[in-house]
Amino acid sequence: MAYKTVLTITGVSGGDRDIKLAAKLSEEIGAHLSVLVVALAAPPPIGDYAAPMSDTWMEERQADIDRLEQRTAAISDLLAPMEISADVTNTYPEIAWADEIIGRRARYADMTVVGPDLLSGETLKEKTIEGALFSSGRPLLLVPEGATATLRPKNVMVAWDSRIEASRAMREALALLVAAEDVRLVLVDPVEGESFQGEEPGADAATYLVRHGVKITVDRLPSLGRSVAEIVKRHAIDTGADLLVMGAYGHSRLRERIFGGVTKSMLEEVPLPILMAR
Known part of the structure; x- marks a missing residue:
């Protein structure tokens, strides 16, 4: 699938690196850029202090809205x-609902890009990643500090374990994989068998990709007591990957998002751009 709309999220404070990065990526592939400016609203005061705090809360809320409008105009x-x-819009959700608001907005883009400015933050970063991964059905591109991002990567690594999330990530990245010069399908401690990863682990996924014209190599790696995340990150660096493609694992319980172990570890220390989907 071609990427025709790229979405990026930014807050009311901070620099413009993420905007410029998303603009560069959009220009690279001839895509439309959508920028969503987000200010997180504190919930209204309740209880015994609600009445005396209401005026202060309203003043703070108006100040947030003013900063939001100023930031939106500056990005335009x-x-x-x-x-x-390009287009620029804004939103002012309560913190508890921000991931759902961002996720709904991301449904109308082909990809959400999160750059180093947003990744250096806390609450808005978490809400953006959660919303994009769990509420949009679209892929998320994470670009950490110091990484060189491109939507025309030459060397791509796909972390593969035969699960639905990995399959979806691979499918969402197909346009990038077809255009790449070298794609490595990486399996860590693969398990043979029909209920696991097939009689020859990775062969079915490789065959699927070859039929699309992808130049593919299958790497089966032992963990040797190390974590899967550590193996995947090290192999990506050793093979000179421009991009890592992987599924995002986790589940939802009420409104709490709980990431799987490998996904959480990859997000904590990202060595290169990662395209995730769920």
């Missing part, structure tokens, strides 16, 4: 001279 001015199609 930043994008205006660029030779890309």
